[in-house]
Amino acid sequence: MSAKARVHRIKPARRLLSSTLLATAVVAGFVSPMLGATAAHAVGSYGNASLADKALTYVGGSGTAACADAHQGGGDQCKQFVNCIVYMVSGGSQWPVDPNGNYQQSYLDAGGVAVTAANAVKGDIIQEGTYDGDHLHTAIVVANNHNGSFDVVDSNYVAAGMVGHHTWTPPSGEVIGYYRMGTVIPAGFNVAIDANGAALTSGQKLSGTINLTAMASSQGIINSLTYSITGPNGYSTTINGGSGATNYAQSWNTAGLVPGSYSISVTANEIDDQNHTYPATPIPFTVVSRNRVDFNGDGKTDLLSIDGNGRTEVWLGNGNGTINQTPVVGGNGWDQLPNMVTGDFDGDGKTDIEATATTGNLYFYKGNGDGTFQNGAQVGFGWQGYTHLVTGDFFGDGKLGLAAISQDGYLHIYDGNGTGGFGTSYSYGPGWNVMSKLLAGDFNGDGKTDLLSIDGNGRTEVWLGNGNGTINQTPVVGGNGWDQLPNMVTGDFDGDGKTDIEATATTGNLYFYKGNGDGTFQNGAQVGFGWQGYTHLVTGDFFGDGKLGLAAISQDGYLHIYDGNGTGGFGTSYSYGPGWNVMSNLY
Secondary structure, eight states: OOGGGOOOOOOGGGGOOOHHHHHHHHHTTOOOGGGTOOOOOSOOSSBTHHHHHHHHTTTTSBHHHHHHHTTOSOOOSHHHHHHHHHHHHTTTSOOOOOTTOOHHHHHHHTTOEEOOTTTOOTTOEEEEOSSBTBOOEEEEEEEEOSSSOEEEEEESSSSTTBEEEEEEOOOTTSOEEEEEOSBOOOOOEEEEEEBTTBOOOTTEEEOSEEEEEEEESSOOOEEEEEEEEEOGGGOEEEEEEESSOSSOOEEEEOTTOOOEEEEEEEEEEETTSOEEEEEEEEEEEEEOOTTSOOTTSSSSOOEEEEOTTSOEEEEOBOSSSOBOSSOEEOOSOGGGOSEEEEEOSSSSSSOEEEEEOTTSOEEEEOBOSSSOBOOOEEEEOOOTTOEEEEEEOTTSSSOOEEEEEOTTSOEEEEEEOSSSOEEEEEEEOSOGGGOSEEEEEOTTSSSSOEEEEEOTTSOEEEEOBOSSSOBOSSOEEOOSOGGGOSEEEEEOSSSSSSOEEEEEOTTSOEEEEOBOSSSOBOOOEEEEOOOTTOEEEEEEOTTSSSOOEEEEEOTTSOEEEEEEOSSSOEEEEEEEOSOGGGOSEEO
């Protein structure tokens, strides 16, 4: 039937109940609204989508059949068909026929509520026109296509008197109303986080950039969706997931965050205009640094040493400050590599190695997840003479990169490509070959990786990162004397999100230099003594308590592992040895 011919009218006589049905209704304690009762202006207690489901059972037949099943007269015209569907599904509690012939008002009088076209969902009713003489049509929504068109079920549109299921775009320039007669059940969301291709599980260890998705487990329209993430030290953030999407995909970069326990949930404002949080209990997970040393991917900090025979020895951590005293021993020749750093360079949650050879080639040794490594894959050349290799997410993309100083005095910052190699780089200099130390951290707490150097005058120079691989070329310069400290490491030892320094003095005292969050440091606070002769200081959460600890080798050949106390000092410790003084490196 053409659009121009769609003028459908309801004859008042067809609103009368049969005497048989009336008697039944009275026994049940119900009087039909069309016989004088006032309809309650509240959405029906049945599921709104059941209107469409019921109407679809009549597709291909006559609309009259629906009204016959409802014990109503007529029914071959569009509004008669819809009214009879509403009457049947509501159990006779709703009858959308207005005595004054106002077809739009009839749905409100029968207890429905008006909705917008954007929020119309399965089971909602579309009414074109208001009174006889208008272009009139009435249909039930099967699906909202969100492009101005709807999949609908109706009568007397695809063919005279026939119920059809088709796509319809309500015409512009006409009075169009959208009405909801039943109850819409919130969608019910399951939170899914795509972390390296796997859905989030409770307690999972995550690092780098996390891809967030939220998938609805049942039909529903979302007005808006927000991810809520909480973490250590009062950390809280929300990420707008948008609206009308299929999976509400967003990303969250964990670079610069304090490692530790976090949780996530989503809040969806749904078609009932209420906020619903899923799941009821947020999903807990752990953010770990991609600099973390975890060779078997179990979330516990391990240690790697190079022994007197030039072999790798991986000492798997137990997560309580102790280590498995039987190391995983690899091949020899590792003591011939001028520079070596560890980190998760390919984002699989297992620590790898990057190392330069005397030939100047740069090699990536992928961790197998059991303390062993694959053969080195060449990922660079021309690295002979490079010193002070440090790792960090310098480009803010969740991929571990490298910074190093070349023999001609330039600083080079490389972006990781996520597979163990490196791409974009920036260079600064010359003059960097006077630096006695180069360390990485987030010294101003903005989530971007910075660099710390000790210059030729023994002063700290903090080069604030811009989060895109570049650095502010005017450093924050501190006092001198730092070149007199035998050992120095950086990390967030007090959990405030700002990188600090731990250093040993020639006196053997251990000092904590708290970061002020602007590239400067407070005066050192003594947190230990007897550290003279200690070498190979490394940091890590060895006790699994979210506090940064220290490991080091003493001059009498013992390995010592200290738990951080969360304020810059150290508490419980374990010692192993002797014999560790033959190690050429500790990571």
